[in-house]
Amino acid sequence: MMVAFDTASETFHEMTPPPVSKNNRVNILAMGGLLVAADFGTDKRIIDLWFFEDYGVDGRWERRHRLDTGPIYYGQLRLPPAGDDSWLTIPNRAVAGTDEGDIILRVANAIVVHNVKTKTLRVMELANETATVLISPFVFRESLVQHQLATKFALDQLAWGAAAAEKDGTPQAAIIHLPDDTIADILLRLPTSSILRSGAVCKPWRRVTTSPHFLSAHHARRRTGSVSVILHTTVDGAPWPGRGNNLPPRRITVPRGGSTGTGSPRRGKKVTRQWAQLPLLHGDYRSHDQEYAFFFHQSSGEFRLLCRNMARRIWFVVSTSAAQPRQLVENIDAAEFIPWLPMMVSAPVVPLHGNLHWSP
Amino acid sequence: MAAPESGDGNNGAARMVTLISSDNTRFEVEAAAASLSQTLQLTILDGGGGGGDGIPLPNVDSATLSKVLEYCIKHAPAAANGGAPNATAVDRAELERFDNEFVNIDQSVLYSLIMAAHNLEIEGLQSLVAKKVADMIKGKSPMEIRRTLGFPDPTPEEQAEMNAHMLEYGWAYE
Numbered sequence: 001m002m003v004a005f006d007t008a009s010e011t012f013h014e015m016t017p018p019p020v021s022k023n024n025r026v027n028i029l030a031m032g033g034l035l036v037a038a039d040f041g042t043d044k045r046i047i048d049l050w051f052f053e054d055y056g057v058d059g060r061w062e063r064r065h066r067l068d069t070g071p072i073y074y075g076q077l078r079l080p081p082a083g084d085d086s087w088l089t090i091p092n093r094a095v096a097g098t099d100e101g102d103i104i105l106r107v108a109n110a111i112v113v114h115n116v117k118t119k120t121l122r123v124m125e126l127a128n129e130t131a132t133v134l135i136s137p138f139v140f141r142e143s144l145v146q147h148q149l150a151t152k153f154a155l156d157q158l159a160w161g162a163a164a165a166e167k168d169g170t171p172q173a174a175i176i177h178l179p180d181d182t183i184a185d186i187l188l189r190l191p192t193s194s195i196l197r198s199g200a201v202c203k204p205w206r207r208v209t210t211s212p213h214f215l216s217a218h219h220a221r222r223r224t225g226s227v228s229v230i231l232h233t234t235v236d237g238a239p240w241p242g243r244g245n246n247l248p249p250r251r252i253t254v255p256r257g258g259s260t261g262t263g264s265p266r267r268g269k270k271v272t273r274q275w276a277q278l279p280l281l282h283g284d285y286r287s288h289d290q291e292y293a294f295f296f297h298q299s300s301g302e303f304r305l306l307c308r309n310m311a312r313r314i315w316f317v318v319s320t321s322a323a324q325p326r327q328l329v330e331n332i333d334a335a336e337f338i339p340w341l342p343m344m345v346s347a348p349v350v351p352l353h354g355n356l357h358w359s360p
Numbered sequence: 361m362a363a364p365e366s367g368d369g370n371n372g373a374a375r376m377v378t379l380i381s382s383d384n385t386r387f388e389v390e391a392a393a394a395s396l397s398q399t400l401q402l403t404i405l406d407g408g409g410g411g412g413d414g415i416p417l418p419n420v421d422s423a424t425l426s427k428v429l430e431y432c433i434k435h436a437p438a439a440a441n442g443g444a445p446n447a448t449a450v451d452r453a454e455l456e457r458f459d460n461e462f463v464n465i466d467q468s469v470l471y472s473l474i475m476a477a478h479n480l481e482i483e484g485l486q487s488l489v490a491k492k493v494a495d496m497i498k499g500k501s502p503m504e505i506r507r508t509l510g511f512p513d514p515t516p517e518e519q520a521e522m523n524a525h526m527l528e529y530g531w532a533y534e
Binding site: 174175176177178181182185186187188189190191194197198199200201202203 | 467468470471474475478486490491493494497498499500501502505506509510511514518521522525526
Protein backbone atom coordinates (compact mmCIF):
# COMPACT_ATOMS: atom_id res chain seq x y z
CA MET A 1 0.00 0.00 0.00
CA MET A 2 1.17 3.49 -0.73
CA VAL A 3 -0.68 6.48 0.65
CA ALA A 4 -0.94 10.01 -0.65
CA PHE A 5 -2.81 13.01 0.67
CA ASP A 6 -4.35 15.53 -1.69
CA THR A 7 -3.68 18.92 -0.11
CA ALA A 8 -6.42 20.67 -2.15
CA SER A 9 -9.32 18.40 -1.24
CA GLU A 10 -7.70 17.20 1.98
CA THR A 11 -8.45 13.59 1.27
CA PHE A 12 -6.30 10.50 1.32
CA HIS A 13 -5.95 8.22 -1.64
CA GLU A 14 -4.04 5.12 -2.45
CA MET A 15 -1.34 5.09 -5.07
CA THR A 16 0.16 2.22 -6.96
CA PRO A 17 3.36 1.31 -5.17
CA PRO A 18 6.44 0.40 -7.23
CA PRO A 19 6.25 -3.26 -8.33
CA VAL A 20 8.81 -4.63 -5.92
CA SER A 21 8.76 -7.33 -3.31
CA LYS A 22 7.01 -6.41 -0.09
CA ASN A 23 10.13 -7.35 1.83
CA ASN A 24 12.31 -4.80 0.11
CA ARG A 25 13.11 -1.58 1.81
CA VAL A 26 11.74 1.15 -0.40
CA ASN A 27 12.10 4.86 0.11
CA ILE A 28 10.58 7.63 -1.96
CA LEU A 29 11.85 11.10 -2.73
CA ALA A 30 11.18 13.86 -5.22
CA MET A 31 13.65 14.81 -7.89
CA GLY A 32 13.21 17.31 -10.70
CA GLY A 33 9.40 17.11 -10.47
CA LEU A 34 9.37 13.32 -10.46
CA LEU A 35 8.58 10.88 -7.73
CA VAL A 36 11.44 8.44 -7.33
CA ALA A 37 11.50 5.22 -5.34
CA ALA A 38 14.80 3.77 -4.23
CA ASP A 39 14.49 0.01 -3.88
CA PHE A 40 17.22 -1.41 -1.70
CA GLY A 41 16.29 -4.96 -2.58
CA THR A 42 17.25 -7.62 -0.14
CA ASP A 43 21.01 -7.39 -0.25
CA LYS A 44 21.09 -3.58 0.17
CA ARG A 45 23.95 -3.28 -2.24
CA ILE A 46 22.15 -3.30 -5.56
CA ILE A 47 19.81 -0.33 -5.58
CA ASP A 48 17.08 0.10 -8.16
CA LEU A 49 15.70 3.55 -8.88
CA TRP A 50 12.09 3.57 -10.01
CA PHE A 51 10.58 6.68 -11.55
CA PHE A 52 6.86 7.44 -11.51
CA GLU A 53 5.89 8.42 -15.04
CA ASP A 54 2.82 10.40 -16.15
CA TYR A 55 1.85 11.50 -12.70
CA GLY A 56 -1.89 11.96 -12.22
CA VAL A 57 -2.98 10.66 -15.61
CA ASP A 58 -1.99 7.09 -16.06
CA GLY A 59 0.84 6.88 -13.58
CA ARG A 60 3.18 3.92 -13.68
CA TRP A 61 6.52 3.01 -12.19
CA GLU A 62 9.47 2.40 -14.43
CA ARG A 63 12.88 1.18 -13.44
CA ARG A 64 15.43 3.48 -14.97
CA HIS A 65 18.61 2.90 -13.01
CA ARG A 66 20.28 0.09 -11.23
CA LEU A 67 23.37 0.81 -9.23
CA ASP A 68 25.77 -1.39 -7.43
CA THR A 69 27.46 0.38 -4.56
CA GLY A 70 30.08 -2.32 -4.30
CA PRO A 71 31.59 -3.16 -0.95
CA ILE A 72 31.70 -0.09 1.24
CA TYR A 73 34.29 0.25 3.90
CA TYR A 74 33.62 2.22 6.97
CA GLY A 75 35.90 2.70 9.92
CA GLN A 76 37.93 -0.47 10.23
CA LEU A 77 35.08 -2.71 9.24
CA ARG A 78 34.23 -4.21 5.94
CA LEU A 79 30.57 -4.87 5.40
CA PRO A 80 29.54 -8.51 5.14
CA PRO A 81 29.02 -9.88 1.63
CA ALA A 82 25.69 -9.78 -0.15
CA GLY A 83 23.26 -12.32 1.19
CA ASP A 84 24.56 -12.11 4.71
CA ASP A 85 21.66 -11.44 7.04
CA SER A 86 23.54 -8.91 9.09
CA TRP A 87 23.15 -6.54 6.17
CA LEU A 88 19.47 -6.42 6.87
CA THR A 89 19.99 -4.72 10.17
CA ILE A 90 21.72 -1.80 8.52
CA PRO A 91 19.15 0.86 7.80
CA ASN A 92 19.40 2.33 4.34
CA ARG A 93 17.61 5.33 3.11
CA ALA A 94 17.21 7.54 0.10
CA VAL A 95 17.74 10.92 1.61
CA ALA A 96 17.08 13.48 -1.08
CA GLY A 97 17.17 14.31 -4.75
CA THR A 98 18.55 17.49 -6.24
CA ASP A 99 17.77 19.47 -9.36
CA GLU A 100 21.21 18.57 -10.72
CA GLY A 101 20.22 14.93 -10.87
CA ASP A 102 21.99 13.78 -7.74
CA ILE A 103 20.26 11.25 -5.56
CA ILE A 104 21.68 11.11 -2.08
CA LEU A 105 21.48 7.70 -0.45
CA ARG A 106 22.60 6.47 2.86
CA VAL A 107 24.03 2.99 2.57
CA ALA A 108 25.46 1.45 5.69
CA ASN A 109 27.59 4.16 7.22
CA ALA A 110 28.42 5.96 4.05
CA ILE A 111 26.72 8.55 1.92
CA VAL A 112 26.37 7.49 -1.68
CA VAL A 113 25.61 10.12 -4.29
CA HIS A 114 24.40 8.79 -7.61
CA ASN A 115 23.94 11.15 -10.51
CA VAL A 116 21.21 9.94 -12.84
CA LYS A 117 22.42 12.09 -15.73
CA THR A 118 26.07 11.12 -15.71
CA LYS A 119 25.36 7.71 -14.14
CA THR A 120 28.27 8.20 -11.81
CA LEU A 121 28.52 7.08 -8.25
CA ARG A 122 30.40 8.79 -5.45
CA VAL A 123 30.87 7.10 -2.13
CA MET A 124 31.56 9.37 0.78
CA GLU A 125 32.84 7.56 3.79
CA LEU A 126 32.11 8.94 7.18
CA ALA A 127 35.46 8.66 8.85
CA ASN A 128 35.64 6.75 12.11
CA GLU A 129 31.92 6.62 12.32
CA THR A 130 30.70 3.30 13.54
CA ALA A 131 27.53 4.38 15.29
CA THR A 132 24.30 4.74 13.39
CA VAL A 133 24.21 7.86 11.31
CA LEU A 134 21.07 9.90 11.60
CA ILE A 135 20.23 11.87 8.52
CA SER A 136 17.61 14.46 7.92
CA PRO A 137 16.81 15.18 4.29
CA PHE A 138 15.92 18.72 5.21
CA VAL A 139 19.35 19.47 6.49
CA PHE A 140 20.74 18.19 3.23
CA ARG A 141 18.41 20.34 1.24
CA GLU A 142 19.31 23.41 3.19
CA SER A 143 23.04 23.25 3.22
CA LEU A 144 24.46 19.76 3.17
CA VAL A 145 26.52 20.62 6.20
CA GLN A 146 26.55 19.39 9.74
CA HIS A 147 23.69 20.14 12.02
CA GLN A 148 25.11 22.07 14.95
CA LEU A 149 22.86 20.46 17.51
CA ALA A 150 24.19 17.06 16.55
CA THR A 151 27.43 17.73 18.38
CA LYS A 152 27.03 17.04 22.02
CA PHE A 153 29.76 18.64 23.98
CA ALA A 154 32.16 18.64 21.08
CA LEU A 155 35.61 19.65 22.07
CA ASP A 156 35.96 21.82 19.02
CA GLN A 157 33.07 23.93 20.26
CA LEU A 158 34.84 24.52 23.51
CA ALA A 159 37.96 25.40 21.59
CA TRP A 160 35.89 27.73 19.46
CA GLY A 161 34.57 29.37 22.61
CA ALA A 162 38.09 29.99 23.85
CA ALA A 163 39.21 31.40 20.52
CA ALA A 164 36.16 33.65 20.32
CA ALA A 165 36.79 34.87 23.85
CA GLU A 166 40.29 35.88 22.91
CA LYS A 167 38.98 37.75 19.93
CA ASP A 168 36.09 39.68 21.44
CA GLY A 169 37.48 40.17 24.91
CA THR A 170 34.64 38.59 26.87
CA PRO A 171 35.71 36.22 29.63
CA GLN A 172 35.86 32.62 28.52
CA ALA A 173 33.39 31.47 31.15
CA ALA A 174 30.58 33.65 29.81
CA ILE A 175 27.14 32.57 28.71
CA ILE A 176 27.92 33.67 25.15
CA HIS A 177 30.39 30.80 24.87
CA LEU A 178 28.07 28.01 25.88
CA PRO A 179 27.83 25.18 23.35
CA ASP A 180 24.72 25.03 21.19
CA ASP A 181 23.03 22.19 23.01
CA THR A 182 23.11 24.00 26.33
CA ILE A 183 21.87 27.19 24.67
CA ALA A 184 19.03 25.16 23.17
CA ASP A 185 18.23 23.75 26.59
CA ILE A 186 17.93 27.27 27.97
CA LEU A 187 15.97 28.78 25.10
CA LEU A 188 13.52 25.89 25.00
CA ARG A 189 12.20 27.10 28.34
CA LEU A 190 11.08 30.40 26.90
CA PRO A 191 7.74 31.35 25.41
CA THR A 192 7.58 31.57 21.63
CA SER A 193 7.93 35.33 21.34
CA SER A 194 11.02 35.32 23.56
CA ILE A 195 12.56 32.55 21.47
CA LEU A 196 11.98 34.59 18.38
CA ARG A 197 13.62 37.67 19.89
CA SER A 198 16.51 35.50 21.05
CA GLY A 199 17.12 34.59 17.44
CA ALA A 200 18.18 38.19 16.85
CA VAL A 201 20.72 38.25 19.67
CA CYS A 202 23.61 36.73 17.75
CA LYS A 203 24.41 34.32 14.95
CA PRO A 204 24.86 31.19 17.10
CA TRP A 205 21.52 31.80 18.78
CA ARG A 206 19.87 32.32 15.42
CA ARG A 207 21.32 29.02 14.28
CA VAL A 208 20.04 27.27 17.40
CA THR A 209 16.54 28.72 17.31
CA THR A 210 15.94 28.02 13.64
CA SER A 211 17.23 24.47 13.52
CA PRO A 212 14.57 21.85 12.76
CA HIS A 213 15.64 19.88 15.80
CA PHE A 214 15.08 22.82 18.11
CA LEU A 215 11.75 23.69 16.54
CA SER A 216 10.54 20.18 16.87
CA ALA A 217 11.58 20.05 20.52
CA HIS A 218 9.92 23.41 21.10
CA HIS A 219 6.76 22.22 19.45
CA ALA A 220 6.74 19.01 21.48
CA ARG A 221 7.11 20.97 24.70
CA ARG A 222 4.25 23.28 23.87
CA ARG A 223 1.91 20.65 22.61
CA THR A 224 -0.36 20.74 25.61
CA GLY A 225 -0.80 24.46 25.32
CA SER A 226 -0.64 26.72 22.35
CA VAL A 227 1.09 25.30 19.31
CA SER A 228 3.55 27.46 17.47
CA VAL A 229 5.56 26.51 14.47
CA ILE A 230 8.04 28.29 12.37
CA LEU A 231 6.96 28.27 8.80
CA HIS A 232 9.87 27.68 6.55
CA THR A 233 9.03 28.32 2.95
CA THR A 234 11.00 28.21 -0.21
CA VAL A 235 10.56 31.09 -2.60
CA ASP A 236 8.07 29.12 -4.65
CA GLY A 237 5.89 28.67 -1.60
CA ALA A 238 6.61 25.05 -0.79
CA PRO A 239 6.90 24.45 2.94
CA TRP A 240 10.27 23.57 4.33
CA PRO A 241 11.24 21.41 6.08
CA GLY A 242 7.75 19.99 5.88
CA ARG A 243 7.73 18.31 9.22
CA GLY A 244 9.57 18.49 12.45
CA ASN A 245 10.51 15.24 14.04
CA ASN A 246 13.52 14.29 12.01
CA LEU A 247 16.72 13.79 13.88
CA PRO A 248 19.83 15.74 13.06
CA PRO A 249 22.76 14.05 11.31
CA ARG A 250 26.31 13.77 12.41
CA ARG A 251 29.14 15.59 10.73
CA ILE A 252 28.68 15.20 7.02
CA THR A 253 29.83 17.30 4.14
CA VAL A 254 28.91 16.36 0.62
CA PRO A 255 30.98 18.46 -1.74
CA ARG A 256 30.01 19.29 -5.27
CA GLY A 257 33.00 17.61 -6.84
CA GLY A 258 34.14 14.06 -6.52
CA SER A 259 36.35 14.28 -3.48
CA THR A 260 35.43 13.95 0.14
CA GLY A 261 36.19 16.59 2.68
CA THR A 262 35.97 20.32 2.34
CA GLY A 263 34.10 22.14 -0.34
CA SER A 264 31.57 24.90 -0.41
CA PRO A 265 28.14 23.88 0.80
CA ARG A 266 25.62 23.31 -1.92
CA ARG A 267 23.45 26.28 -2.55
CA GLY A 268 19.93 25.24 -1.74
CA LYS A 269 16.73 26.97 -2.63
CA LYS A 270 16.37 30.29 -0.94
CA VAL A 271 14.56 29.69 2.28
CA THR A 272 12.64 32.31 4.15
CA ARG A 273 11.34 31.90 7.64
CA GLN A 274 8.37 33.40 9.32
CA TRP A 275 6.57 32.68 12.52
CA ALA A 276 2.91 32.06 12.89
CA GLN A 277 0.82 31.15 15.84
CA LEU A 278 -1.35 28.09 15.43
CA PRO A 279 -4.58 27.99 17.43
CA LEU A 280 -4.66 26.61 20.92
CA LEU A 281 -5.41 22.92 21.13
CA HIS A 282 -7.68 22.10 23.98
CA GLY A 283 -10.11 19.52 25.28
CA ASP A 284 -10.05 16.32 23.27
CA TYR A 285 -7.17 17.51 21.15
CA ARG A 286 -4.85 18.10 24.01
CA SER A 287 -3.11 14.75 24.16
CA HIS A 288 -2.56 11.78 21.88
CA ASP A 289 -2.18 14.02 18.88
CA GLN A 290 0.64 13.52 16.45
CA GLU A 291 1.56 15.69 13.52
CA TYR A 292 2.01 13.88 10.24
CA ALA A 293 2.71 16.57 7.74
CA PHE A 294 2.98 20.26 7.27
CA PHE A 295 1.72 21.63 3.99
CA PHE A 296 0.80 24.68 2.02
CA HIS A 297 -2.84 24.91 1.02
CA GLN A 298 -2.67 26.54 -2.36
CA SER A 299 -6.13 28.09 -2.73
CA SER A 300 -6.28 29.63 0.74
CA GLY A 301 -2.61 30.52 0.96
CA GLU A 302 -2.53 28.96 4.41
CA PHE A 303 -0.04 26.70 6.03
CA ARG A 304 -1.65 23.69 7.60
CA LEU A 305 -0.61 20.92 9.88
CA LEU A 306 -2.08 17.47 9.29
CA CYS A 307 -2.52 15.66 12.59
CA ARG A 308 -4.08 12.53 13.91
CA ASN A 309 -5.63 12.04 17.29
CA MET A 310 -4.61 8.56 18.33
CA ALA A 311 -7.27 8.12 20.99
CA ARG A 312 -10.21 9.24 18.89
CA ARG A 313 -8.79 7.89 15.65
CA ILE A 314 -9.54 10.97 13.64
CA TRP A 315 -7.53 13.12 11.29
CA PHE A 316 -7.62 16.84 11.77
CA VAL A 317 -6.05 19.94 10.34
CA VAL A 318 -4.69 22.88 12.28
CA SER A 319 -4.24 26.05 10.30
CA THR A 320 -2.90 29.51 10.94
CA SER A 321 -6.17 31.30 10.23
CA ALA A 322 -8.74 29.08 11.95
CA ALA A 323 -9.44 29.28 15.67
CA GLN A 324 -10.27 25.59 15.93
CA PRO A 325 -8.77 22.38 14.61
CA ARG A 326 -10.92 21.00 11.83
CA GLN A 327 -11.76 17.32 11.63
CA LEU A 328 -11.34 15.67 8.24
CA VAL A 329 -13.88 13.37 6.67
CA GLU A 330 -12.46 9.88 6.80
CA ASN A 331 -12.42 8.80 3.18
CA ILE A 332 -10.23 5.75 3.45
CA ASP A 333 -10.73 2.64 5.51
CA ALA A 334 -9.29 3.46 8.91
CA ALA A 335 -8.46 -0.17 9.68
CA GLU A 336 -6.24 -0.35 6.62
CA PHE A 337 -4.36 2.67 7.81
CA ILE A 338 -3.48 1.46 11.27
CA PRO A 339 -0.41 -0.64 10.41
CA TRP A 340 1.00 2.25 8.36
CA LEU A 341 0.60 4.98 10.91
CA PRO A 342 3.85 4.46 12.86
CA MET A 343 5.82 4.42 9.64
CA MET A 344 4.10 7.53 8.36
CA VAL A 345 5.28 9.38 11.44
CA SER A 346 8.90 8.37 11.16
CA ALA A 347 9.43 8.62 7.42
CA PRO A 348 9.77 11.95 5.65
CA VAL A 349 6.80 13.20 3.67
CA VAL A 350 7.43 13.90 0.02
CA PRO A 351 5.39 16.83 -1.31
CA LEU A 352 4.88 16.85 -5.07
CA HIS A 353 2.16 18.01 -7.47
CA GLY A 354 -0.17 19.08 -4.66
CA ASN A 355 0.01 15.71 -2.97
CA LEU A 356 1.91 14.51 0.05
CA HIS A 357 3.44 11.07 -0.36
CA TRP A 358 4.60 8.51 2.10
CA SER A 359 6.94 5.65 1.24
CA PRO A 360 5.18 2.34 0.62
CA MET B 361 24.27 10.05 61.54
CA ALA B 362 20.82 9.41 60.12
CA ALA B 363 21.71 8.95 56.49
CA PRO B 364 18.90 8.54 54.01
CA GLU B 365 18.53 5.26 52.18
CA SER B 366 20.74 5.53 49.18
CA GLY B 367 18.36 3.56 47.01
CA ASP B 368 21.14 1.44 45.58
CA GLY B 369 20.43 -1.53 47.77
CA ASN B 370 22.89 -0.77 50.54
CA ASN B 371 21.62 -0.78 54.07
CA GLY B 372 23.10 0.46 57.29
CA ALA B 373 25.63 3.27 57.12
CA ALA B 374 25.51 5.32 53.94
CA ARG B 375 28.08 4.35 51.37
CA MET B 376 30.59 7.06 50.55
CA VAL B 377 32.35 7.71 47.26
CA THR B 378 35.28 9.94 46.41
CA LEU B 379 35.21 12.38 43.50
CA ILE B 380 38.38 14.03 42.25
CA SER B 381 38.14 17.44 40.60
CA SER B 382 40.28 18.58 37.65
CA ASP B 383 42.64 20.36 40.06
CA ASN B 384 43.04 17.17 42.10
CA THR B 385 40.91 18.04 45.09
CA ARG B 386 39.18 15.02 46.63
CA PHE B 387 35.57 15.23 47.70
CA GLU B 388 34.01 12.51 49.82
CA VAL B 389 30.28 12.38 49.44
CA GLU B 390 27.40 9.97 50.03
CA ALA B 391 26.82 7.68 47.06
CA ALA B 392 23.15 8.66 47.09
CA ALA B 393 24.03 12.31 46.51
CA ALA B 394 26.63 11.62 43.79
CA SER B 395 24.14 9.31 42.08
CA LEU B 396 21.97 12.27 41.14
CA SER B 397 24.48 12.48 38.31
CA GLN B 398 23.46 10.05 35.56
CA THR B 399 27.08 10.00 34.47
CA LEU B 400 28.32 8.91 37.87
CA GLN B 401 25.42 6.64 38.73
CA LEU B 402 26.56 3.69 36.64
CA THR B 403 30.12 3.86 37.92
CA ILE B 404 28.84 3.98 41.47
CA LEU B 405 26.43 1.08 40.93
CA ASP B 406 29.41 -0.88 39.61
CA GLY B 407 31.11 -0.27 42.91
CA GLY B 408 33.47 2.44 41.66
CA GLY B 409 34.62 5.44 43.61
CA GLY B 410 34.93 3.68 46.94
CA GLY B 411 38.00 3.21 49.11
CA GLY B 412 41.07 5.03 47.94
CA ASP B 413 40.16 4.95 44.26
CA GLY B 414 38.02 7.97 43.65
CA ILE B 415 36.32 8.95 40.38
CA PRO B 416 38.30 11.56 38.44
CA LEU B 417 36.26 14.38 36.90
CA PRO B 418 38.68 16.07 34.51
CA ASN B 419 36.06 18.56 33.29
CA VAL B 420 35.02 19.98 36.64
CA ASP B 421 37.19 22.19 38.83
CA SER B 422 37.00 22.11 42.62
CA ALA B 423 35.08 25.39 43.02
CA THR B 424 32.37 24.17 40.66
CA LEU B 425 32.35 20.65 42.05
CA SER B 426 31.79 21.84 45.60
CA LYS B 427 28.88 23.93 44.39
CA VAL B 428 27.47 20.98 42.44
CA LEU B 429 27.79 18.71 45.47
CA GLU B 430 26.06 21.29 47.65
CA TYR B 431 23.09 20.93 45.32
CA CYS B 432 23.27 17.13 45.24
CA ILE B 433 23.45 16.75 49.00
CA LYS B 434 20.46 19.03 49.47
CA HIS B 435 18.40 17.23 46.84
CA ALA B 436 19.45 13.64 47.51
CA PRO B 437 16.89 12.83 50.27
CA ALA B 438 13.96 14.00 48.12
CA ALA B 439 15.31 12.14 45.09
CA ALA B 440 15.73 8.94 47.14
CA ASN B 441 12.06 9.17 48.09
CA GLY B 442 11.21 8.87 44.42
CA GLY B 443 10.48 12.52 43.83
CA ALA B 444 9.28 12.96 47.39
CA PRO B 445 5.62 12.00 47.17
CA ASN B 446 5.34 12.31 50.92
CA ALA B 447 7.32 15.51 51.21
CA THR B 448 5.60 18.12 53.26
CA ALA B 449 4.83 21.56 51.93
CA VAL B 450 7.49 22.84 54.32
CA ASP B 451 10.11 20.54 52.76
CA ARG B 452 9.19 21.63 49.29
CA ALA B 453 9.23 25.29 50.22
CA GLU B 454 12.64 24.78 51.80
CA LEU B 455 14.03 23.18 48.63
CA GLU B 456 12.59 25.99 46.56
CA ARG B 457 14.17 28.58 48.82
CA PHE B 458 17.47 26.73 48.56
CA ASP B 459 17.24 26.57 44.74
CA ASN B 460 16.49 30.28 44.43
CA GLU B 461 19.39 31.16 46.68
CA PHE B 462 21.64 28.61 44.94
CA VAL B 463 21.45 30.23 41.50
CA ASN B 464 21.79 33.74 42.86
CA ILE B 465 25.37 33.78 41.61
CA ASP B 466 27.85 35.38 39.29
CA GLN B 467 27.44 34.66 35.59
CA SER B 468 30.84 32.98 35.33
CA VAL B 469 29.84 30.59 38.12
CA LEU B 470 26.52 30.04 36.38
CA TYR B 471 28.40 29.19 33.20
CA SER B 472 30.54 26.62 35.01
CA LEU B 473 27.47 25.12 36.63
CA ILE B 474 25.67 24.80 33.30
CA MET B 475 28.65 23.00 31.82
CA ALA B 476 29.07 20.76 34.86
CA ALA B 477 25.36 19.93 35.08
CA HIS B 478 25.41 18.88 31.41
CA ASN B 479 28.65 16.97 31.74
CA LEU B 480 27.50 15.12 34.82
CA GLU B 481 23.91 14.88 33.58
CA ILE B 482 22.23 16.07 36.73
CA GLU B 483 18.74 16.64 35.48
CA GLY B 484 17.40 18.79 38.29
CA LEU B 485 20.44 21.06 38.24
CA GLN B 486 20.33 21.31 34.45
CA SER B 487 16.76 22.58 34.63
CA LEU B 488 17.52 24.89 37.50
CA VAL B 489 20.42 26.68 35.79
CA ALA B 490 18.75 26.73 32.39
CA LYS B 491 15.63 28.18 33.97
CA LYS B 492 17.73 30.84 35.66
CA VAL B 493 19.25 31.99 32.37
CA ALA B 494 15.87 31.75 30.64
CA ASP B 495 14.43 34.06 33.30
CA MET B 496 17.22 36.52 32.60
CA ILE B 497 16.24 36.51 28.92
CA LYS B 498 12.47 36.43 29.13
CA GLY B 499 10.65 39.56 27.98
CA LYS B 500 13.82 41.37 26.94
CA SER B 501 14.75 42.80 23.58
CA PRO B 502 17.76 41.31 21.76
CA MET B 503 19.86 44.31 22.80
CA GLU B 504 18.78 44.02 26.43
CA ILE B 505 19.61 40.30 26.33
CA ARG B 506 23.08 41.05 25.06
CA ARG B 507 23.66 43.60 27.84
CA THR B 508 22.26 41.33 30.54
CA LEU B 509 24.48 38.45 29.52
CA GLY B 510 27.52 40.64 29.02
CA PHE B 511 27.89 40.08 25.30
CA PRO B 512 30.21 42.53 23.56
CA ASP B 513 28.59 45.48 21.76
CA PRO B 514 27.12 44.42 18.43
CA THR B 515 29.05 45.10 15.28
CA PRO B 516 27.32 47.43 12.79
CA GLU B 517 26.41 44.33 10.79
CA GLU B 518 24.82 42.65 13.81
CA GLN B 519 22.98 45.84 14.68
CA ALA B 520 21.55 46.01 11.17
CA GLU B 521 20.42 42.39 11.43
CA MET B 522 18.71 43.10 14.73
CA ASN B 523 16.83 46.03 13.23
CA ALA B 524 15.77 44.01 10.23
CA HIS B 525 14.61 41.24 12.50
CA MET B 526 12.48 43.63 14.51
CA LEU B 527 10.83 44.95 11.38
CA GLU B 528 10.16 41.47 10.10
CA TYR B 529 8.75 40.00 13.29
CA GLY B 530 7.07 43.00 14.84
CA TRP B 531 4.47 40.96 16.70
CA ALA B 532 7.06 39.19 18.78
CA TYR B 533 8.27 42.54 20.14
CA GLU B 534 4.86 43.70 21.34
